[in-house]
Amino acid sequence: MNLADLKVGQRGTITRVNGEDSLALRLMEMGLIEGEVVRLLGTAPMGEPLEFAYRSSRLSLRKQEAVRVEIELVKDST
Amino acid sequence: MRIALIGNPNTGKSTIFSALCGVPTRIGNYPGVTVEKKIGAYRDAQGEVQIIDLPGTYSLAARTLDEQVSVDVLLGRQADIPSLDAVIVVADATNLDRNLYLYSQVRDLGLPTLLVLNMWDRVAQESIEIDLETLKKRLNAIIVTTNAARKMGIEYLRIAIRQAIEAEMDSTPSPLPKPLRERAIEVQQWMATLSVKEIPLPWIERLILDVGNQGLEIFAKNHNLSELPTKITAVRERLAAENCRVPTVETKVRYQWIREILADVVRRPLHEQLTWSDRIDKVVTHRWCGMLLFALVMFVVFQAIYRWAEPAMTLIEWVQAIAGESVCTVVPPGMLRSLLVDGIIAGVGSVMVFLPQILLLFLFIGALEDCGYMARAAFVMDKLMTRLGLSGKSFVPLMSSFACAVPGIMATRTIENRTERFVTILIAPLMSCSARLPVYLLLIGTFVPATTWLGGWVGLQGLTLLFMQSLGALIAVPIAYILRKTFFKGDMPPFVMELPPYKWPSLQVLFFRVWERVLAFITRAGTLIFCTSVIVWAASYFPADRSKIHQLETARENLETELSALPKSERTTDPATLAQIALLDSQIAALASEERVLGGQAIENSFMGYAGHAIEPLVRPLGWDWKIGVGVIASFPAREVIIATMGTIYSLGGEVSEDDQGLRDALVHASWPDGKPVFNFPVALSIMVFFALCAQCAATIMTIQRETNSWKWAIFTFVYMTILAYFGAWTAFLLASNFT
Numbered sequence: 001m002n003l004a005d006l007k008v009g010q011r012g013t014i015t016r017v018n019g020e021d022s023l024a025l026r027l028m029e030m031g032l033i034e035g036e037v038v039r040l041l042g043t044a045p046m047g048e049p050l051e052f053a054y055r056s057s058r059l060s061l062r063k064q065e066a067v068r069v070e071i072e073l074v075k076d077s078t
Numbered sequence: 079m080r081i082a083l084i085g086n087p088n089t090g091k092s093t094i095f096s097a098l099c100g101v102p103t104r105i106g107n108y109p110g111v112t113v114e115k116k117i118g119a120y121r122d123a124q125g126e127v128q129i130i131d132l133p134g135t136y137s138l139a140a141r142t143l144d145e146q147v148s149v150d151v152l153l154g155r156q157a158d159i160p161s162l163d164a165v166i167v168v169a170d171a172t173n174l175d176r177n178l179y180l181y182s183q184v185r186d187l188g189l190p191t192l193l194v195l196n197m198w199d200r201v202a203q204e205s206i207e208i209d210l211e212t213l214k215k216r217l218n219a220i221i222v223t224t225n226a227a228r229k230m231g232i233e234y235l236r237i238a239i240r241q242a243i244e245a246e247m248d249s250t251p252s253p254l255p256k257p258l259r260e261r262a263i264e265v266q267q268w269m270a271t272l273s274v275k276e277i278p279l280p281w282i283e284r285l286i287l288d289v290g291n292q293g294l295e296i297f298a299k300n301h302n303l304s305e306l307p308t309k310i311t312a313v314r315e316r317l318a319a320e321n322c323r324v325p326t327v328e329t330k331v332r333y334q335w336i337r338e339i340l341a342d343v344v345r346r347p348l349h350e351q352l353t354w355s356d357r358i359d360k361v362v363t364h365r366w367c368g369m370l371l372f373a374l375v376m377f378v379v380f381q382a383i384y385r386w387a388e389p390a391m392t393l394i395e396w397v398q399a400i401a402g403e404s405v406c407t408v409v410p411p412g413m414l415r416s417l418l419v420d421g422i423i424a425g426v427g428s429v430m431v432f433l434p435q436i437l438l439l440f441l442f443i444g445a446l447e448d449c450g451y452m453a454r455a456a457f458v459m460d461k462l463m464t465r466l467g468l469s470g471k472s473f474v475p476l477m478s479s480f481a482c483a484v485p486g487i488m489a490t491r492t493i494e495n496r497t498e499r500f501v502t503i504l505i506a507p508l509m510s511c512s513a514r515l516p517v518y519l520l521l522i523g524t525f526v527p528a529t530t531w532l533g534g535w536v537g538l539q540g541l542t543l544l545f546m547q548s549l550g551a552l553i554a555v556p557i558a559y560i561l562r563k564t565f566f567k568g569d570m571p572p573f574v575m576e577l578p579p580y581k582w583p584s585l586q587v588l589f590f591r592v593w594e595r596v597l598a599f600i601t602r603a604g605t606l607i608f609c610t611s612v613i614v615w616a617a618s619y620f621p622a623d624r625s626k627i628h629q630l631e632t633a634r635e636n637l638e639t640e641l642s643a644l645p646k647s648e649r650t651t652d653p654a655t656l657a658q659i660a661l662l663d664s665q666i667a668a669l670a671s672e673e674r675v676l677g678g679q680a681i682e683n684s685f686m687g688y689a690g691h692a693i694e695p696l697v698r699p700l701g702w703d704w705k706i707g708v709g710v711i712a713s714f715p716a717r718e719v720i721i722a723t724m725g726t727i728y729s730l731g732g733e734v735s736e737d738d739q740g741l742r743d744a745l746v747h748a749s750w751p752d753g754k755p756v757f758n759f760p761v762a763l764s765i766m767v768f769f770a771l772c773a774q775c776a777a778t779i780m781t782i783q784r785e786t787n788s789w790k791w792a793i794f795t796f797v798y799m800t801i802l803a804y805f806g807a808w809t810a811f812l813l814a815s816n817f818t
Contacts, residue, residue: 020326022141022290023572028329029137030574031176041356045368046461049470049573051359055346056172056204058356058577060457062464065572 001073003052003066006040012071013037019068030059032069079127080160081239082151084184085168086177087134088450088578090196093226094168095131096586098235101593102131114488122236129166130159133491136176138183139325140288143491149293152187153281164190164242166235171195171223172204174344178336179329186252187280191219192242194235198223200579204353207345216339218250227584253335255327257320258283261313268309274301286313289325355579359454368458375451377544379442385540390434398427411631413624417615425611430600435519437596439512443481444591448583452477457577466555467562469493469573472502476554479509480547481595483778486511487785495571501561503785504795507778508550508557510770513718517769518546520721524742525762549770553802610719614686614712622680627673634669637662686712700768700804701761701811703750710768717774760814767810772803 006012014036017024031054032038041051041058049060085091095102099118116131132151133144140146147156154161167184169177174195185191201208214221222238224231252259262282269277285294298306314324361367402419409415446452452474460470471493479486486506493499510518522542529538641662644655681687689711690704697707705724713720724745748756773779773796783792 020323023574025139025325025329026136026141026572026574028326028333029139029179030576031179031333033329033333042360042363044363044457044461045365048461048464049457049575051363051457051577053356055175056170056200056206056579057176058359058579060460060470060573060575060577062460062573064570065574 001071003038003040003061003069003071004050004063006038006071006073008040008042011037011039011074013074015070015072017069023065024068027061027065027069031055031057032059037074038069038071079125079163079239079243080130081127082130082132082162082165083168084132084148084152084165084180085134085194085196086136086170086173086180088576089134089168089170089177090226090584091131091134091168092587093584094166094194094196094224094232094235095129096584096590097226097229097232099129101590120236122240124240127236127239130162135180137180138187138284139328140284140293141290146293149284152184152189153278153284155281162189164192164239166192166194166239166242168194168196171198171201171208172206174208174340175333175336178339179332182253182332182335185219186254186283188247188278190242190245190247192238193217193219193221195221195223196226198231199225199228205347209343209345213339213343216343220245227581253331254283255322255331257317257322258286258327261317262286265309265313269301269303272303274303277301286310286317287325287328289314353579355450358580359577362451362454363458368454372455372458375446379439382438382442387434387438394427394430394433398423398430401427411628411635413619416619416624417612421612421615421619422608425615426608433596433600435512435515437592439481439515440592440595441588443478444588445583447474448581448588450578450580453575453577456575460573464570466558467566467570468498468501468558469571471573471575472498475502476506476509476551479506479511482511482513483507483509483775484781487778487781490785493571497562497566497568498571500786500791501558501566503782504561504791505554505558507773507775507782507795507799508554508771510547510550511775513716513775514546514769516718516721518543518766520742520745521762521766522546524745525757525759546766546770549767553771553806557798557802610712610716614719617689618681618684618686618708620684622683624680627676627680630669630673630676634666634673637666637669641666699811700764700807701815702765703748703756705748706756706761706765710774714774714776716776717769717772720769760811763814764807764811768803768807770803771799771806773799 001012003012014032014034016034017027017032036054038052038054041053043050044060049062050066052059052061052066083091083095095116095118099120102116102118104115104117114133117128118131119126119128121127130151132148135142135145135148138145138149138152140149150156151159152162152165165184165187167177167181169181181191181193195208210221210223220238220242222231222235224235226232259279262279265282265286266277266279285297288294294307294310298304317324317327362371402423405415405418405423409418446455455477456470456473458470459473463469463472472490475486475489475493477486478489483506486509487503490499490502490506493502522539526539526542530536641659644659644662650656682691686708687704690708693707693711694704697704697710702710709720709724745757746755750756779792779796782795783789786792
């Protein structure tokens with residue numbers, strides 16, 4: 001499962017970021033690292049990009065970038 | 079004392095800079111690259127402190143030009159900035175985890191480093207607790223908390239800056255793994271055998287860590303180390319074997335370190351809290367509301383620019399008229415008076431009159447940017463922009479180009495992907511910049527009826543302005559598409575963008591931003607436009623013989639003085655006086671009409687007249703006469719010059735009658751030799767379309783050359799836009815002529 005699979009309101013715990021290219025590195029620099037809990041807050045009017053919340057950060061990614069971040073679904077998240 | 083200021087984007091770094099230094103003392107570019115260099119200074123009891131504001135960045139891993147320059151300045155590699163005494167890292171207190179990443183990178187460079195936790199007021203608002211004392215101990219650092227928007231903590235910051243300079247160097251070890259330091263020492267020793275001046279270890283570490291940046295090649299070239307890239311690659315392979323894979327090892331160990339440092343220091347609610355900023359976002363990025371709001375914001379901005387600036391514009395026009403009249407009372411008719419009144423006052427004044435609108439536009443763009451809406455606009459528009467092969471990140475540079483393409487093109491530096499950046503640069507000049515505004519305002523104000531609906535809130539003139547402002551952007555859509563399919567093929571670059579929390583725009587930051595732009599505009603009006611006005615005046619004044627016209631002027635003014643000595647006709651009943659007034663009036667009118675005829679002949683026999691006639695066959699299909707052609711030629715260096723040129727041509731041409739108030743009337747009364755008016759709606763539209771699409775701006779062309787580092791793309795832009803403008807104007811003229 002990855003960040004792009006989340007439904008609005010659901011949370012996931014990051015297990016890893018795939019790849020070692022500059023995109024993977026940028027995602028990690030932005031704090032998307034193993035153990036972080038990320039929630040899908042919403043999407044842009046046309047369905048993309050997605051808006052994620054973790055701690056006090058709000059980050060927007062397209063699905064193409066979001067699939068790089070693997071997660072485990074947090075069960076009781078609505 | 080020389081201090082660098084660095085921080086993640088959206089941490090309030092600019093606000094801290096303004097609070098510390100006020101207006102920057104120097105703004106420019108770093109030599110050879112196009113990263114903005116902003117330097118300010120302040121004095122305290124111990125003397126002057128210079129602050130170098132570095133571009134906002136999440137990391138020192140140099141992938142963009144901005145990051146590269148920041149690293150260079152911090153390492154003392156930037157030739158024009160001597161070594162630093164300390165570095166201030168500005169962090170968003172509510173986002174310590176992510177902000178400490180940059181802090182740990184900066185600290186590893188070995189300079190005295192001061193940590194500022196800005197937006198401290200939000201920490202409590204978001205129910206976060208931070209144990210400052212423990213954090214200070216663990217980081218072994220000086221930490222200042224500020225709320226720069228309210229100027230809180232700035233005095234402490236000044237004191238802390240002094241303390242940081244004098245404090246002992248932080249000796250806590252870098253979180254980077256041991257093997258990296260060992261390899262860096264090896265590289266340093268290898269360089270020493272090649273008698274290269276000793277390079278500090280942090281610098282070598284960054285060369286090893288930053289995979290895929292151009293810094294390495296440049297470094298190798300500058301130090302004559304052609305084997306260095308191979309050497310570094312070997313080092314990276316060896317590090318991978320030692321379980322330190324570059325570059326991912328850096329994020330891994332630094333975030334590990336940050337977690338250890340922040341354990342029990344930052345207590346926050348288990349899950350991220352929905353803030354009022356998120357609630358605003360629910361509306362702003364909503365499926366329908368978001369789009370509607372975006373359209374509404376744009377509509378209000380352009381309507382407001384048109385309406386609110388009116389009183390200030392009237393005032394400037396009035397000052398200009400007074401200045402012209404007072405020169406006339408002192409200087410007798412002749413070349414000097416003509417130069418002063420028709421050349422300088424008319425030329426510069428007609429550009430200055432648009433200052434209020436330009437000020438408003440920059441104010442709106444600055445406020446939207448500072449409050450956080452611009453990032454949402456990029457978020458909302460991204461999907462649309464991807465259809466053109468661009469991203470939401472191109473949106474802000476393109477939006478800024480509505481004020482001026484030069485800062486807009488410069489703002490593309492934040493786009494990491496070259497393809498996307500170049501396409502954005504090439505279409506940015508199509509966005510309707512503030513210099514086009516005067517042309518639209520003049521022609522719309524004169525030739526579009528002032529019909530209004532809904533109690534004056536929606537006006538035809540405002541709608542036409544909105545259309546003209548959008549035209550370039552609409553045309554940019556197919557152009558971007560074509561560019562992405564031809565010269566700039568390639569995959570969609572990634573999109574990673576922070577959405578900062580909404581905040582009230584900082585008035586101080588806003589003020590300085592508007593002030594900078596307005597100053598730049600006035601400087602341009604004072605230099606470039608001043609020179610062009612004088613040159614255009616001279617080209618329209620010489621070589622025709624104007625002595626007869628000046629004689630007529632003197633005669634007419636003598637009669638006018640005589641007339642003004644008499645009582646006003648409505649105040650007297652004396653038949654003799656009335657007869658005399660009528661006689662003088664008719665004599666003055668006769669002289670004025672003779673002046674007009676001679677003036678028209680004189681301008682046709684001037685250098686400008688020759689040039690205009692030469693290109694007339696070319697511009698006739700667009701509905702233009704030779705005078706408009708002259709105006710367009712003269713405005714290729716800077717488009718706003720058209721107004722000044724027209725002002726000069728028409729007042730010199732003698733077509734401005736005694737009761738005319740200004741250029742608008744001159745345009746209405748301009749006529750072809752057969753008496754038909756030159757200007758009507760189709761002609762006005764054709765001129766506006768030409769200006770909307772043409773690259774008439776030397777500054778933009780030079781900026782494109784600098785930013786793309788090639789004349790090829792600069793010339794390409796100029797050529798494609800000029801062709802587009804010509805055929806666009808032609809089409810507009812034909813369509814408008816057939817439908818009106």
